[in-house]
Amino acid sequence: MYKITIADVAELTEEVIKVEFASTIPQNADARSSAIGATLTIVGRVAYDADKPFMKDSTKAIAGWSMVKPDSADTYKTVSVVFDHTGLTRSYELSHAFVVSFHEQFEDQNGFFELVVRQKKDRLDGVKVE
DSSP states (O other): OEEEEETTTEEEOSSEEEEEEEEEOOTTOSSOOSOOEEEEEEEEEEOOOTTOHHHHHHHHHHHHHHTOOTTSTTSOEEEEEEEEETTEEEEEEEEEEEEEEEEEEEETTEEEEEEEEEEOGGGGGGEEEO
């Protein structure tokens, strides 16, 4: 259903619960603003099944990316999402995405994560929705 690729960080193809795309401007704008934000929120499970170690490793790599300093060459990555279900295909790509937040939560043997990424403001023309 989902294929999520974060360049040089991770590829997620299973255990993704939902993806949200939002295009926003400041709430106090009285006219169309140039302060447009493009944000992806990705929510999924952290699987510890011995047959699926990639999710454990992928979320560990994402956690590392979330702590990169802003002056690092690794701050901005291309993030692409493809959703394909019963004939409906939607894809999103942020060419210069940075991590707004990353959360992991564990309850008993279940783990969940939420990754929020946003396109760099001066690279808004690098956002693709198809």
